[in-house]
Amino acid sequence: GDSVTQMEGPVTLSEEAFLTINCTYTATGYPSLFWYVQYPGEGLQLLLKATKADDKGSNKGFEATYRKETTSFHLEKGSVQVSDSAVYFCALRLNTGGFKTIFGAGTRLFVKA
């Protein structure tokens, strides 16, 4: 079935370090891919998305490229800040109608000053 696998956390980094959170997916067809961020005690916010192969989503210094050949959508940021501490969810949505979204398990990121 359709699924999303992302690296287990927590990930702990120092401020200004480079961040990578790996995400791979399994899906029939050609899904749209998303990264969502959840700050403590809050709901989900869309961070970035990509709707087709080789698209790069970017927002707030975060980037992810839709790699069809490796079925991956890894999240990267060149220099993290303390305010980036949150839980990050990789997700996919099949483009067969509807908006059902399948989420990965989430990766908790801690950034130390």
Add this chain to the structure above:
Amino acid sequence: GAVVSQHPSRVICKSGTSVKIECRSLDFQATTMFWYRQFPKQSLMLMATSNEGSKATYEQGVEKDKFLINHASLTLSTLTVTSAHPEDSSFYICSAGGRRNTEAFFGQGTRLTVV
């Protein structure tokens, strides 16, 4: 992006009572709404999908008589947790999508605590 408002953000209720959570799309018509449940430090689990004017479709293992979902209008869906028990304590999140949207938008979530 479009705005989805979820209310209340936090609720504490006594065991055995019922709690209603509202999910509203503020600036678009939501033809489809989803309800998710999130346990501490875990991912979101889809509970049910509702299309405006029709009965909700529940995921396997979700009790439809316990988690009543109503999607009576294009801007409002409600989730009622009936006869709540402490194990129902969780974070509930809705999302909504409309005909002109290419993605679903999420509410802020509701933290339910049953005491």
